[in-house]
Amino acid sequence: MELMKAAVFNGVENMQVKEVPKPICEKDGILIKVEACSICGGDIRNFHNGLRHGIESQIMGHEIGGIIEEIGDEVGFFKKGDRVALAPDVSCGQCVYCKRGLVNLCNDHKMLGTHWAGGFAQYVYLPKQVWTRGFIEKIPDTMSYDQAALAEPASSVIACQEYNNVKVGDVVVIIGDGPIGCLHIEVARARGASKIVMVGLDKLHLVPPFKPDHTIHAINQDPVKEVLELTDGIGADIVICANPVTKTQQQAVEMVRKRGRVVLFGGAPKNNAMTTLDSNRIHYNEITVVGAFSYPSNGLEQAIKYISEGLIHTELYIHNLLPLEHIVEGIAFAETGKGLKVIMKPWNN
Template sequence: MGTMRAAVFESIENMVVREVPIPECEEDGILIKVESCGICGGDIRNFHIGLRHGVKSQIMGHEIAGTVYEAGSKVTRFKVGDRVALAPDVSCGECYYCKRGLVNLCVDHKMLGTHWPGGFAEYIYIPGFVLSRGFVEPIPEGLSFDEAALGEPASSVIACQKYNNVTEGDTVVIIGDGPIGCIHIEVARARGASKIIMVGLTRLDSVPQFNPDHIIDAGSQNPVEEVLKLTNGLGADIVICANPVTKTQQQAVEMVRKRGRVVLFGGVPKTAPMTELNSNMIHYNELTVVGAFSYPSIGLEEALRYIAEGKISAKKYVTEKVTLDHIPEGMKLAQQGKALKVIVKPWER
């Protein structure tokens, strides 16, 4: 089959672009030519602290859009030339949770970009098991590859708001001004929220274009006081913590109304996962504090539909594009808040 260029994660903060063999397409798999692959906050974290289970010499990247280049003889869902979007999660299909349809909670949860080579390459091979247990969806007509690559991060946002029933008339606070927080603004609006408040710190310049009703700068304002002011002392119906900071979870409990919901959406560093929440407020105010992680089997399909219908303005997020050779620089731009969403273009030089 020849070789392809790929950015290979060798070890912590060491990514090398090299020629590697193009994977062979077996009868139940598909080979995809990667056109766009988003850089995720998880990719950045893994670049600095390492992949799960100490995996090395792996191609990272999991927010993928491309074209089916080759399809195995037993594959019926896709044919050569189909435009597809991918998400990384692969479930076992057999555990307690998978059997109940909760694929995101699979006890043997695996991922493209960790357990199988990911999208920071000219091609990605999807074996039969991943094709049946993972996420590969057709890209709706009219969507670019860059827009479709946003489907994966949007999937978890939509699933979170459906699960927590964000609905008409709600006052929603989103803490975290990265691309995920901004997608939360748009999804909350699409679901009918009447007042959307963004609390941010370093990337607030990007936020106004997504039209929240209010923006709170946590660097110069007290988020709890400001939210209470904006809600006539009542508090928000729901607060979504879309960042990796435990302090904001503590603030969320103090800015939500009685019988309100606090959603822990952003994972915090594994080295410091413990937090302290005011248990008296949770008790006396009858608060619900929940986690939200990943998405159901229809997650990617639903997200692509949201983007195709204009509920999520995907083009606005793509503020930087990099080649395979410049992925670490792209990560730096995202970390420094100089880019909202960075897209890797494997075929550009």
């Protein structure tokens, strides 16, 4: 039996790096050598709170760049040696939403790194259901594996702004200064926004390289007052809440213009998901409040294109590269505000 190194989650704040059996590639599966796996905010939440659906033990990690090591005889299109990016979402293909092309809203939505072993390992195996109903895309020879690992989070940001029609001339406010918020800056700029405002807190010092037009400290300043002053009292065309704080959703409704849009991009903690919005303001100002989750079937492909064309500058996000043995250290680094993205390198010592 061949073994591989993996970081195995065994319960709340219990992650052990050890040797486990290397997956066997079946005739309809794909085995990928993981070269880079980025730590996601979801990985951090799962580390502290546990996995969903009663899953007690798993190899997490779903922002993956790698190379196809083995491939089953029944698999078409891909071949051994293909360099690829992966995203975690796997749809059923049968529910009412899948049949409408809304795979991100699948009634039986599953994820690599939760329902199947993920990328915090030297190898990740994709059974037929995962590679046919999930996301795997070839990457250009010019794209590094570290860049490929950032394609997944970029996918959801691009999808959000396309769905909400961020366009030339828009004033866009982004609340949340983490990697997702910074991705929103770059995507909004690529789509032609005329003014981009970042509202942040502990990572605000990391935002200047992304060159927003204005930054606002969420505590030391009054975000609503500042946005209204920056827009001559009109308000923003669109406000994107890219964080898990419900108070900022209330502020978003106060700072958006009439007929503007408020996008709830970040999910709130399950034990604190309720909030109160000014329904009269929404009503009389005809404000649209929408959610944004995941991405469509071409989402990963779109993100790879953005990165390849230099619209997303991946080097600005990656602040630490660590071997798998230091994954707990990587999680701590990612949540302290010292950096934006941490990439785990399973083959480094």
